[in-house]
Amino acid sequence: MANMFDSFKDSINKGVATVSVKSGSLKEKTLIKTAISNAQKQMASELNDLGVRFYNTWKAGSASVDIFTEDFQRIQGYEKEIEGLKERLEQMKEEEEKLLGGGQKAPAAGGSVFCTNCGKALPVGSRFCDECGTPLS
Ligand SMILES: [Zn+2]
Numbered sequence: 769m770a771n772m773f774d775s776f777k778d779s780i781n782k783g784v785a786t787v788s789v790k791s792g793s794l795k796e797k798t799l800i801k802t803a804i805s806n807a808q809k810q811m812a813s814e815l816n817d818l819g820v821r822f823y824n825t826w827k828a829g830s831a832s833v834d835i836f837t838e839d840f841q842r843i844q845g846y847e848k849e850i851e852g853l854k855e856r857l858e859q860m861k862e863e864e865e866k867l868l869g870g871g872q873k874a875p876a877a878g879g880s881v882f883c884t885n886c887g888k889a890l891p892v893g894s895r896f897c898d899e900c901g902t903p904l905s
Pocket of ligand 1: 883884885886887888897898899900901902
């Protein structure tokens with residue numbers, strides 16, 4: 769009976785770990801997704817602004833890319849930031865899957881009850897024996 773108790777304890781511990789992994793990473797994931805979306809918005813708006821200035825410079829007759837180097841670098845910074853955040857999200861997903869055993873559900877905790885008439889093992893909560901039909905209390 770010691771083995772049965774141990775495996776019951778294990779399934780409880782695993783359940784607790786699962787809950788804390790999920791709630792902890794969910795919060796971090798939300799933060800990362802918000803950061804990605806903010807960086808993307810910022811990058812799009814600066815790219816748009818840069819395009820307008822680039823065009824105006826060309827229109828004025830001096831389309832040299834060099835004067836925009838700092839802008840390009842800043843935008844590249846956003847790009848790298850977004851990339852890094854997305855990598856972190858992927859990493860978290862992999863860690864989580866490893867921790868949760870590849871997304872498999874832990875077996876349901878609980879034991880068996882035995883039919884008083886025929887002795888068949890039945891899941892806890894069964895109302896009738898599925899072998900002989902005897903009602904279980
Ligand atoms: Zn029975």
